[in-house]
Amino acid sequence: MALWIEPLTPRMYGEKMHFKNKLAFAVAVASMSSQLHAFEVAEVDGTTFSVGGYVKAEGIFNDPDGGDRSFDGTARQSRLNFEVDSYVQGHDVTAFVEGDFWDNATDTADSSYAMRLRHAFIKVDNLTLGQTWNGQFFANAPFDVEILDFYGTGIGSVAGSGAVVRPDLVLHYTPGGFRFTFQDPIYSDADMPDLVASYTHRTEAGHAFNVAATGREVQTGVDDSEFGAAVSLAGKLNLGNTALSLSGYTGEGNNVYAGWGYNGAAAPAPDSAFESRGEVDASGGLVSTTGLTAGVSHRFTESLRGNIRYGQVKADEVSATVEDDTLQFTNVNLIYTYLPGLDFGIEWRDRNAGTMPLRPGGQQVEMMAMYKF
Numbered sequence: 001m002a003l004w005i006e007p008l009t010p011r012m013y014g015e016k017m018h019f020k021n022k023l024a025f026a027v028a029v030a031s032m033s034s035q036l037h038a039f040e041v042a043e044v045d046g047t048t049f050s051v052g053g054y055v056k057a058e059g060i061f062n063d064p065d066g067g068d069r070s071f072d073g074t075a076r077q078s079r080l081n082f083e084v085d086s087y088v089q090g091h092d093v094t095a096f097v098e099g100d101f102w103d104n105a106t107d108t109a110d111s112s113y114a115m116r117l118r119h120a121f122i123k124v125d126n127l128t129l130g131q132t133w134n135g136q137f138f139a140n141a142p143f144d145v146e147i148l149d150f151y152g153t154g155i156g157s158v159a160g161s162g163a164v165v166r167p168d169l170v171l172h173y174t175p176g177g178f179r180f181t182f183q184d185p186i187y188s189d190a191d192m193p194d195l196v197a198s199y200t201h202r203t204e205a206g207h208a209f210n211v212a213a214t215g216r217e218v219q220t221g222v223d224d225s226e227f228g229a230a231v232s233l234a235g236k237l238n239l240g241n242t243a244l245s246l247s248g249y250t251g252e253g254n255n256v257y258a259g260w261g262y263n264g265a266a267a268p269a270p271d272s273a274f275e276s277r278g279e280v281d282a283s284g285g286l287v288s289t290t291g292l293t294a295g296v297s298h299r300f301t302e303s304l305r306g307n308i309r310y311g312q313v314k315a316d317e318v319s320a321t322v323e324d325d326t327l328q329f330t331n332v333n334l335i336y337t338y339l340p341g342l343d344f345g346i347e348w349r350d351r352n353a354g355t356m357p358l359r360p361g362g363q364q365v366e367m368m369a370m371y372k373f
Contacts, residue, residue, distance in 0.1 A: 135196025156311020228253015
């Protein structure tokens with residue numbers, strides 16, 4: 001996910017704070033390219049209505065470890081969003097809804113995929129409430145390089161699992177460079193929401209840095225739980241046509257958000273099957289994980305850009321059925337902008353173990369075409 005900001009054209013109300021709020025919002029959602037590529041449909045009584053999204057067609061050659069080669073083609077990732085912006089009594093008010101056609105379906109015999117909800121939130125100045133990106137995502141994604149893999153974004157970071165990247169309910173409060181997040185807990189009987197607090201510093205040269213802390217109640221038994229915490233550092237250095245991205249995290253209780261733990265690939269599960277989340281060992285103790293990412297992006301010409309990324313996350317203890325305690329993931333891609341909004345891309349990637357949701361270890365080559373509107 002690339003960090004970029006579309007030029008802003010704030011409505012002229014003579015209020016500097018209105019522009020600053022819009023700019024802060026654009027930076028905060030910079031990883032949501034479909035949202036920033038929206039076009040304005042109408043303006044009625046000071047309220048702006050916009051539509052955006054993209055159509056993406058992709059073909060993936062699969063070469064799994066110990067399995068048969070295959071080819072998958074789909075356009076299910078395509079998405080559509082609708083945004084309403086108003087300036088009411090000195091306050092910026094935004095409503096945003098987005099869906100795609102992923103459908104969570106696994107039946108390849110049926111190519112009719114239903115639309116699913118990705119985002120639905122209300123934003124008033126620096127307060128956001130609804131279903132949208134979690135706090136872990138904002139602590140990493142804006143500082144990462146651009147990759148094409150729909151399943152692999154963030155692996156090695158504090159936000160490595162796409163299965164929980166948009167909780168049912170999230171509250172973000174963003175005063176200045178701070179972000180305080182309260183989100184729907186993974187453990188359904190938790191006495192508190194899952195928590196993230198972070199701070200972002202941006203320099204005039206275009207460099208950006210983030211420090212974050214996460215905390216949550218982790219289920220360790222049928223009626224038992226412990227508090228787990230993790231810390232994360234991320235940064236992006238702007239070096240002209242080249243950018244360097246780095247991140248690292250360590251802690252307990254973040255396994256399900258990072259996507260790796262005691263059982264290898266970690267994902268949300270019912271409380272009755274909490275062991276499959278990979279957050280506790282066989283005796284019920286919290287399992288800690290440590291991850292890192294490094295990436296380089298380079299713009300060769302106005303139309304051609306490329307990215308290289310490596311990520312890994314290691315669990316301090318894994319079950320006897322897990323072959324490796326460390327998940328490693330590499331991406332290399334080239335993306336060509338043929339026309340404004342129209343990209344063609346190719347990416348090679350390799351992972352040493354299976355990841356969620358249900359991606360086997362091995363190599364893949366993806367070719368894609370995407371038109372943003």
